[in-house]
Amino acid sequence: MQVAGRIAELVSGKSWQALFDEKIGGPCRMRAVYSFNGPNPLIAGGVRTTARDYLNFLEMIVNGGTFEGTSVLSAEALTQMIKDQTRGAEIIATPYPANPFSEYGNTGLRYGIGNWLDVVDNSGNVIESSSPGMFGTHPWQDSKHKAAGIIFTRTKPKESQATSLKIRQMIRDIIEAGGK
Numbered sequence: 001m002q003v004a005g006r007i008a009e010l011v012s013g014k015s016w017q018a019l020f021d022e023k024i025g026g027p028c029r030m031r032a033v034y035s036f037n038g039p040n041p042l043i044a045g046g047v048r049t050t051a052r053d054y055l056n057f058l059e060m061i062v063n064g065g066t067f068e069g070t071s072v073l074s075a076e077a078l079t080q081m082i083k084d085q086t087r088g089a090e091i092i093a094t095p096y097p098a099n100p101f102s103e104y105g106n107t108g109l110r111y112g113i114g115n116w117l118d119v120v121d122n123s124g125n126v127i128e129s130s131s132p133g134m135f136g137t138h139p140w141q142d143s144k145h146k147a148a149g150i151i152f153t154r155t156k157p158k159e160s161q162a163t164s165l166k167i168r169q170m171i172r173d174i175i176e177a178g179g180k
Contacts, residue, residue, distance in 0.1 A: 001043040001114065009041070016041035027072045028056040044114065045133070051150050054139060058148035061141045082117060082126040082143075084110040095132040096161045101169035102128075118165075128168070138164035145175045 005016050012019060017034050025032055032049040035042045056067060061081070065073035073081075094109045099118040104127075110117045112129060119128035119142075130140035136153040138161070151167050153160040 002040050005041045005043045006039070016043065024057070024072060027070045028060050028067045029053070030056045051152075054150060055148065058139055058141050058150070062143060062146050062148045081113045081115065082129050083112055084117060085113055086111050095130075095157075096165065099128075099165055101165050130168075132161055132164065136160045140164075140168060142168075142172065145172065147171065147175060 008019055009016055014022075016036075020032065020034065024030065030049060030053040032047045032053065035046040035048075060067035060072050061078065065071060065075060065078050091109065091111065095116065096109065096118075098108050102119045104119065104121050110120070112126070115129040115131045117126045117129050118140075120126050127144045128140055128142045130138060132138040134157055136155065136157075138151040138153070139149070140151075141148040149168075149171065151164045153163050155163065
């Protein structure tokens with residue numbers, strides 16, 4: 001993502017921040033500030049925003065690239081985001097080895113563009129993806145139930161991820177029960 005961000009800057013003649021604001025931030029009513037390390041923007045893990053603004057971004061993903069009636073990302077862009085970009089490569093460091101609460105018995109976590117593909121059905125369709133942070137922030141989207149959220153925990157990373165996965169399962173159970 002870092003290299004792609006720099007290429008986008010060079011091709012457009014605009015900074016990554018300006019591109020983000022124009023293409024994503026503005027249409028999603030999302031204020032986000034990127035950190036930079038030299039000439040290359042820190043696209044992965046280098047942004048600061050509010051939970052409310054981040055939820056706008058997640059809502060856009062859940063709604064097929066549209067936020068409040070405005071098309072932000074194409075269907076092809078979303079397909080690429082949740083497509084396994086690792087092509088079977090061995091992944092050594094993941095937030096968790098597999099989602100133990102997935103009903104599909106996934107054997108391992110795969111990575112798309114900017115997010116982990118952690119609930120995948122038996123046909124290979126991504127049902128849920130997430131982008132958990134090291135210190136307890138766990139944003140996720142669920143395309144099956146048209147739901148998204150951010151879970152905040154304050155504990156050790158391994159415990160945080162397990163807790164967040166359990167909370168996501170509880171939310172799925174509530175949605176599937178019709179909110180009863």
